[in-house]
Amino acid sequence: MEKDLNWREFLITRLIKFSGYSAIIFVSLIFFFLLKEGLPTLAEVPLGDLFSLRWYPIESRYGILPLITGSLLVTVGAGLIAVPFGIGTAIYLAEIAPRWVRNLLKPLVELLGGLPSVVLGFLGILILSPTLRVTLNLPTGLTALTGSLLLGGIAIPTVVSISEDALDAVPKSYRDAALALGATRWQTIWRVTLPAARSGVLTAVMLGVGRSIGETMTVMMVTGNAPVLATGLADLFSPVRTMTATIAAEMGEVANASTHYHVLFFIGMVLFLISLFVNVTASAIVFRQKKRAERILS
Amino acid sequence: MKNKIVIENLTLQYSDGTESLNGISLEIPANATTVLFGPAGGGKSSLLRCLNRLNDLADVESVSGRILLDGEDILDLKMDVTALRRKVGMVFARPVVLPFSIRGNLTYGLELAGEKRKSRHDEAVERSLKLAALWEEVHDRLDDPAIALSGGQQQRLCLARSLALEPEVLLLDEPTSGLDPISTSKVEEALDELKKQYTVILVPHSVQQAARTSDYAAFFLQGKLIEYAPGTDIFTNPQHQRTEDYVTGRFG
Numbered sequence: 001m002e003k004d005l006n007w008r009e010f011l012i013t014r015l016i017k018f019s020g021y022s023a024i025i026f027v028s029l030i031f032f033f034l035l036k037e038g039l040p041t042l043a044e045v046p047l048g049d050l051f052s053l054r055w056y057p058i059e060s061r062y063g064i065l066p067l068i069t070g071s072l073l074v075t076v077g078a079g080l081i082a083v084p085f086g087i088g089t090a091i092y093l094a095e096i097a098p099r100w101v102r103n104l105l106k107p108l109v110e111l112l113g114g115l116p117s118v119v120l121g122f123l124g125i126l127i128l129s130p131t132l133r134v135t136l137n138l139p140t141g142l143t144a145l146t147g148s149l150l151l152g153g154i155a156i157p158t159v160v161s162i163s164e165d166a167l168d169a170v171p172k173s174y175r176d177a178a179l180a181l182g183a184t185r186w187q188t189i190w191r192v193t194l195p196a197a198r199s200g201v202l203t204a205v206m207l208g209v210g211r212s213i214g215e216t217m218t219v220m221m222v223t224g225n226a227p228v229l230a231t232g233l234a235d236l237f238s239p240v241r242t243m244t245a246t247i248a249a250e251m252g253e254v255a256n257a258s259t260h261y262h263v264l265f266f267i268g269m270v271l272f273l274i275s276l277f278v279n280v281t282a283s284a285i286v287f288r289q290k291k292r293a294e295r296i297l298s
Numbered sequence: 299m300k301n302k303i304v305i306e307n308l309t310l311q312y313s314d315g316t317e318s319l320n321g322i323s324l325e326i327p328a329n330a331t332t333v334l335f336g337p338a339g340g341g342k343s344s345l346l347r348c349l350n351r352l353n354d355l356a357d358v359e360s361v362s363g364r365i366l367l368d369g370e371d372i373l374d375l376k377m378d379v380t381a382l383r384r385k386v387g388m389v390f391a392r393p394v395v396l397p398f399s400i401r402g403n404l405t406y407g408l409e410l411a412g413e414k415r416k417s418r419h420d421e422a423v424e425r426s427l428k429l430a431a432l433w434e435e436v437h438d439r440l441d442d443p444a445i446a447l448s449g450g451q452q453q454r455l456c457l458a459r460s461l462a463l464e465p466e467v468l469l470l471d472e473p474t475s476g477l478d479p480i481s482t483s484k485v486e487e488a489l490d491e492l493k494k495q496y497t498v499i500l501v502p503h504s505v506q507q508a509a510r511t512s513d514y515a516a517f518f519l520q521g522k523l524i525e526y527a528p529g530t531d532i533f534t535n536p537q538h539q540r541t542e543d544y545v546t547g548r549f550g
Contacts, residue, residue: 177394177456180352181407182384182463191406192396 034272038265045259050266055227055241057250057260064267069230070144070240071271074219077148077236078155078212083205085152086159090204093160094167095189106164113157121221124150129222138237142224145236150218155208162207166200167193199286206282210275213244220245243267302328302467302497303349308363310344312356319344320521322363326514331489331498333512333529335505336544340518342501346469349499350386351379367467384411387460391472391503393452395444400436403444403455407463422462430458431488450481457488467497475503486511505545509533517541 041050045062052063089109093102128149129141170193178188194201224239227246247264254261303326310319319341326332334342347353348365351372365372372382384407396403404426405419413419423440427433432454436447444455453473460468470489474482489498489511502508508515512529517540525532525541536542543549 171394173390173392173394174396175355176352176388176390177396178406179355180350180383180388180390181410181459182380183407183410184380187410191410196397 031272034265034269037262038267038269041259041262041266044262050263053229055246057254057263060259062259062263064243064263064270066227066229067241067243067246067267068270070223070227071213071242071244071274073144073230073233073235073240074147074151074223074242075209075213076233077144078151079205079209081148081152082155082159082208082212086156086204086208087163087201089156089160090163090167090201091189091194093164095185095193106161109157109160112153113161115154117154117215117217118221120150120153121218124218124222136237140224140239142222142239143237144223144230144240147219147223147240147242148236150222151212151215154215154218155212158211159204159208162204163197163201166197166204169200170196202285203282206278210278213275213278214271216242216244216248220248225249243271300328301325302368303499304364304366305345306364306366308345308348308361308365310341310348310353310361311359313359314357318521319348322523324516324523324526326497326499328497329493329495330513331493331500331511333508333515334499334501334518335508335515336518336524337549339520341521342518343471345518346388346471346499346501348373349467349469350383350388351377352383352388354379384463385465386467386469387463387465388469389453389456389460389471389473391475393449393456393476395447395452395455398444399441400444400447400455401440403459404462407459411463422464426458426461429461429488429492430454431484431491432458448481450477450484453477453481454485454488457485461492465496467499468492470498470500472501472503474507482507505533505547509545517544519544 041062050062051065052061053065054061054063055066093105093109097105124146125142129143129146131141132138132143132146133141174192174196175188178192179185183191219242223242223245225241225245226239227241228235228238230238230240247267250260251264254264303324305322305324305326308319308322312318322341322345334345336342344353347356348361349367349372353361361373363373367382367386371377396406398406401419401423404423408419408422424433424437427436432451435451436442436455444452447455453476457470457473474485477485486507489500492498493513500511502511509529512533514526515529515532516526517524517532517536517538519540525536525538527537532541533545536545
């Protein structure tokens with residue numbers, strides 16, 4: 001009996017330990033695979049060509065710059081939509097809404113987050129893009145703006161859910177104190193509650209942005225996929241092509257171990273580095289704030 | 299003796315049916331310390347939070363009766379709650395310093411009220427810190443983060459923060475419950491000084507403190523006002539059996 005228990009204990013702890021380490025193993029395997037398949041690009045395509053403006057693989061033109069700007073443009077657009085809307089919704093849910101509204105809305109918002117992106121892509125193609133084409137009088141409705149709007153919709157639930165948790169965690173005594181000093185409800189939210197929940201809200205924004213930049217299906221369906229260099233926000237109204245959509249669209253047809261194949265992996269590496277950068281920046285900011293709070297408290 | 303606040307037949311019910319107030323009538327005189335005391339759950343804090351309408355955000359089922367501040371009914375829906383809260387300052391049981399500097403905490407209420415002149419800020423900072431008996435300890439480090447102060451200093455900072463707005467009434471909900479005896483006596487001394495200018499309403503954290511600080515005292519039990527009398531009477535010669543039992547420590 002005693003021995004049996006020990007044996008089970010041993011097995012279970014080992015299993016849990018393995019699950020913990022497996023994340024590290026998978027990430028490093030993925031990273032090494034990306035490097036192995038992507039790095040040959042640097043030997044096959046001169047750097048000047050790689051960062052040129054023309055993506056036309058059939059004629060061996062591998063300029064990935066339009067793809068990078070395409071991704072950035074769509075993501076920035078999505079962020080401009082998702083951040084104010086998401087934080088606004090979170091504030092409404094956490095601070096203003098009556099309890100029953102909150103109990104109804106929060107699960108609905110989270111349901112929205114679980115919606116498959118292909119379904120949103122459908123809505124984009126069938127409803128959003130014709131509407132945009134007609135109302136804005138554009139040659140085509142498949143533009144970066146269409147992608148931004150949909151991606152914003154995808155990122156909003158993430159932003160709402162996490163920043164609402166952060167706002168909800170701010171002690172009630174802070175609000176009481178501000179209100180008792182004669183702050184209005186809005187002044188309390190803007191000057192006390194939101195700053196106190198700062199790090200959580202920032203995490204929410206970063207995760208939302210991370211979600212948009214990695215999103216593939218929707219943008220492939222609605223952004224028009226024209227690899228044209230985007231130079232400013234005005235290009236929101238023309239078609240773009242993102243890094244993710246390029247990989248998804250071309251990976252199936254590329255010859256194994258060809259230059260084109262290697263470049264696609266190289267794009268994957270760039271994508272990986274961008275999301276790594278976003279994550280590291282976010283945790284650095286949150287960490288710095290924590291350090292400061294600890295220093296003051298000690 | 300002028301009455302600052304007159305409460306008429308105030309009844310309050312929370313939506314979950316817990317702590318409530320039952321037909322409270324009370325006249326609170328100006329320039330004196332009125333103490334609300336009694337065992338936990340008696341409605342003292344609820345009453346205090348009615349006086350600056352901080353209960354607006356709680357799950358209150360119904361409120362009836364009137365609370366007259368200088369003859370004006372503050373429960374009236376047309377009442378400007380923000381202006382009321384500037385007139386009726388409040389200090390909580392646990393010091394809640396806002397995440398700013400010491401000076402920032404003190405000027406916060408003024409900024410909210412739209413006061414931008416720096417000279418007025420500086421004047422308010424010095425005056426309120428002196429009133430709260432904190433000036434000597436912090437005057438050379440006003441720009442340090444307020445969170446770095448000790449618990450007792452933080453509580454006096456919260457007191458000063460209310461005073462910076464020059465309120466007419468000061469509500470204190472167990473302001474010394476988390477403080478050591480030395481800090482407690484500093485706060486009590488400050489309050490004794492303050493009642494010359496303000497109407498002070500205090501929920502003490504012990505009967506001893508109630509006896510020490512009160513000019514008038516009201517004994518609450520389970521949402522009802524049992525007895526209201528000058529402090530010297532209620533603690534030496536209570537009229538009701540329940541009051542006597544509580545004051546002499548037989549229950550509570």
